[in-house]
Amino acid sequence: MTNSKRKSSASGKNADSASSSVPEKRMKGVKEENEEVLADAVAVQAPAASDGASPARSSDRKPEKKVRAVVKDEEESRFTGDTVPADEARQRWPHRYLGKKRTGTIGGPETLKGTEPPKEFIQARRHYTEALIDGRVLFKLGDNGYVQAGEDEDSYICRIVEMFEGVDGDPYFCAQWFYRAKDTVIQACSDLIDDKRVFLSEIKDDNPLDCLLEKLKIVRVPLDLDKATKRAMLSDGDYYYDMSYLVPFSSYQNLPPDNEADGNESDSTISSESDSNVAVKDDKRSEMRMLDLYSGCGAMSTGLCLGANMANVNLVTRWAVDLNTYACQSLKLNHPETEARNESAEDFLKLLKEWEKLCQSFSLVGGGDPITVEKEESENAEEDDEDNDDVDLGEEVFEVEKVLSICYGDPKEIKKPGLYLKIRWKNYGPAEDTWEPIDGLGDCQDKIKQFVVDGFNSKILPLPGDVDVICGGPPCQGISGFNRFRNKESPLDDEKNKQLVVYMDIVEYLKPRFVLMENVVDIVKFAKGFLGRYALARLVSMNYQARVGLMTAGSYGLPQFRMRMFMWGARPNEKLPQYPLPTHNVVTRGGSPVEFESNTVVHDDIKGVELEKELYLGDAISDLPSVTNDEERDEISYEDMPKTEFQKFISLMKEDMPGFVGVDSSDHYLYDHRPYKLNEDDYQRACQIPKRKGANFRDLKGVRVRSDNRVEWDPDVERVYLPSGKPLVPDYAMTFVEGRSTKPFGRLWWDEIVPTVVTRAEPHNQVILHPMQDRVLTVRENARLQGFPDYYKLLGPIKERYMQVGNAVAVPVARALGYSLAMSCKGTATEAPVFILPKKFPNLEENQ
Incomplete structure (x- = not known):
């Protein structure tokens, strides 16, 4: 008007x-x-x-x-x-x-x-x-x-x-x-x-x-x-x-x-909501089932399960999906109860839809028609028999003994993607197992049915309604600052960001009770936060309650900052999970975009809160035995007793870890305490970096620092060369960030908090040298900075293990979120967006 x-x-x-x-x-x-x-x-x-x-x-x-x-x-x-x-x-x-x-x-x-x-x-x-x-x-x-x-x-x-x-x-x-x-x-x-x-x-x-x-x-x-x-x-x-x-x-x-x-x-x-106590309904179920998408080696789901189980909710990672073979192997090794699938999320979603059709065709779930695999074969049986008259009767006939597995994709690499079954042939061993398209197995209905019935009963794949929680961090490489061709106008048109769409498509198909999505903070910064807004909009359009929080790893008991975005989703009849407030006195450094500053999970009045003292590098790794640049052992013994509360906690055996539910283990070795081996030139450079706080390539001979903090060659010093003939100070170190950077060949120190654990253990453009040893931090040292328990063993080449750790969600953050999830499941969460964790979390026995 x-x-x-x-x-x-x-x-x-x-x-x-x-x-x-x-x-x-x-x-x-x-x-x-x-x-x-x-x-x-x-x-x-x-x-x-x-x-x-x-x-x-x-x-x-x-x-x-x-x-x-x-x-x-x-x-x-x-x-x-x-x-x-x-x-x-x-x-x-x-x-x-x-x-x-x-x-x-x-x-x-x-x-x-x-x-x-x-x-x-x-x-x-x-x-x-x-x-x-x-x-x-x-x-x-x-x-x-x-x-x-x-x-x-x-x-x-x-x-x-x-x-x-x-x-x-x-x-x-x-x-x-x-x-x-x-x-x-x-x-x-x-x-x-x-x-x-x-x-x-x-x-x-x-x-x-x-x-x-x-x-x-x-x-x-x-x-x-x-x-x-x-x-x-x-x-x-x-x-x-x-x-x-x-x-x-x-x-x-x-x-x-x-x-x-x-x-x-x-x-x-x-009324649009069920009673608040509806969330308790699944306490009757023996376990809550979780699907970990883009799982990596399983850090996020590990932390969630530990935290939920601490609050007496039996959360179990039943399924995990990741494209990285070694990451799947690591996850399966540490979580034998998990069906770890090494495939793309797109193929996984297609497989789920085909699996539901198979279950319907055998009347295991409602809907669908009786299965008609390779209909043409049965219709043309007589014609095939006539054609076989010309076949050499001595030709070997292969008979299916058992169906072993199922996938959607192109496992035979014949550029014919589709639904495939892995077949064990009669009178042949595992070495001769092959993937066969299901539409070529029309005469094996009994074998296929047996596989589907057994798989349905054992839940080898989830059907809509089977999953209680979906967690995961879909990679959005299109927002990376290293990508010079980022599409700021239409981020979803970039194939490198499509996994966000796939993640939400899987949520929409399976309709879990809860969703937890993790990502880098750039998801709410790049292109005015378009991708973060898209993820929220997808959840809300699917009638999920939702909220966004930015959490810093160091605030939950780690010596690294590492801010990440966590997005909760919950079905209408559930309590929307809260964000656990920080437990440790770590100043949250900048990094959150202006529009999302109020989404940072911090105490409003820090003066009125009693927080644990912040942790430093020495608190996490000072008890670990010395190793050299060329250490190759995957398992070694501990030499020293733990020196800090963090070290005591992180080195606990599985059965002693708060929240752990599973098979007891014997006293474990120290796994993965080996570094990425520097080449001879880089090793020679590392040996000449002084063992003091703040040391880096600027301390090498021939480098001079100007008044504007930029480096230049010292004209009074003749350039030093290594035995290989390469210069002691490489040109790339002098020109990195226009000569202003102090990162190349930087040495960490005991009383520092690490900015973030990285995926590449190379010292050329990052501070990663050990304080006192002439090497980069080991895989285990990085794992401790991410909060992995010492019993968590990794598989794959050494570079792959660094990647698994660097790409992981910090375990203590996931543990705190798992505790929050349990509160929602039990109906004890409040309407407030944040809550205070129990004192001394996760060492709750200290409260007793």
């Missing part, structure tokens, strides 16, 4: 704004004395969020920050009916009747992380339940409507939660705002969300009554329904809502109970 007589506007915040703080929603002209008359020009307050959200608008046009004065017209916009009795008004809205010079916040004194600090609000003379707008539109308390925004802006959407006359005599209403998807953190990915869907926020503020426009019908619907059903329930309504959008950690979560959410009598109030 457009009305030339109404000139109110909203001073809103554009959803694309990079500001991380909530803009002030102050009433223009408010005086410190509530009794004084307000100025005639009062700005309508547009809600805004710390992650760049703004209230629901009717189109994509960006608002301009323009403010116009309200023209008051008592005959057009005024309260009607009786006032709310004084006693009732004071009971319902006590903050409006505090007396002289009192201020407060709407909704109470508490301020959540990411929301605005307390502001002044208008005190009231009296409250009403009805108002007439434009002399023709009757609004009642609890109704929904459009609110006029600024010039060239689109109308906002709100619910009226208060109507009152201010102490200045002017009429006001308090609005609780709705958001469209494009006005939340999802922004540019809102096309994945139904345009009739809005999200209820917690943000409330005061506005002049004259700013109301048209009345709206907004229907509350159940969350766990498809879009078509929701639209049908909408009937003649304007919008529907099924979820709340909360600013802290960009949270999309279940609506509060009806009586807390709105009290709008005109709305449909069909």
